[in-house]
Amino acid sequence: MAELSFPLPDLGEGLIEATILEWLVAEGDQVERNQPLVEVETTKSAVELPSPQAGTVVKVHGDAGSMIAVGDPLIVFEVPDDTAGIVGTVPAEKPPARRVRLSAVLDDD
């Protein structure tokens, strides 16, 4: 098994951070790709973030009410080794060097 860490994705329109409203999954949960993970609020609106990945939730970052910056770690999944091989493993606690859009396009801009 391998661990995959995902950061808070780019929410568009120059938004740099979001507040965690409520986690919809917990550590130990098995989640499907596109399953809603967490509700977050920006200065613009509140949104539900879908999962970029199927797997078991190993860690979620940030309790309800805490602020998280775009690019900072949001959630860590445990996935079978061959799955990790396909998409590449990301070091668990280090933010990725390059920001990538993880989800289906949340915003056109």
Next chain:
Amino acid sequence: MGRHRDHLVEGSDPQLSVALHPPASDAGLRPVLLLHGFASSTKLNWVDTGWIRYLNEAGRTVLTVDLPGHGDSAAPEARDSYSPSRIRADLLQVLQDHHVVPLREGVPASGVDIIGYSLGSRLAWEFGATQPELIHRMVLGGPGSGDPLAAFDLAAAQELLAEGTPIQDPRTAELMRMARLVPTNDVFALLTMVEAVKDEPFTPAEAVPRMPLLLVAGENDDLAATAQELADLAPQAELLTLPARTHANAVTSRAFKSAAVAFLAA
């Protein structure tokens, strides 16, 4: 979509963006019409917040409409296009176009359910009061007995746009902040809507919906502080309060969604 209509309730096609979102597995219940709030859109209010997915997963067919001057709908110049009475006529047209039939006892697919948020709840309240034969149940999010748009300081908003003068009234300032944050919003169309709403302010006691209502408000939603007064006007209304939520962030709440789906399925 703006399709040509042969039998318009009002004389002209309002060119509203209407979309049908069918579920993968249909529960066989009536469609759910979603009405978004001021300066929002189907996308911001219902798609990005996970509502359409949640309703579809519950087997519900969803019908969405962008209000005039919002989302992908046209933004006409004429003030009349934005009046609540004109919008109610256009909503009736949308339901007719989608073959919504009057409620019939024992026919779960007849009629329509409605979920509104903020201004959408005000429109739903009036629409429900005037269309009891069509509407089964309604969920009204972020509702109040007052009318935040009627109290909107239009002159201050225009000065802000023209001169950059800060707005003193906090609610006007917040509504303008929201209106301008979304680059696709047509601020002038939104101000025309405010003018139209001022002509027809919300007077909920005048026409009261008599079908079962679920009112849902964030505990810290100051625009919905009068939700209980609104509930007291209706013969069959219950109020759900969402702890710690505000007018802006109650809309994604899982407790709100699950309560709405359960209430509409009854």
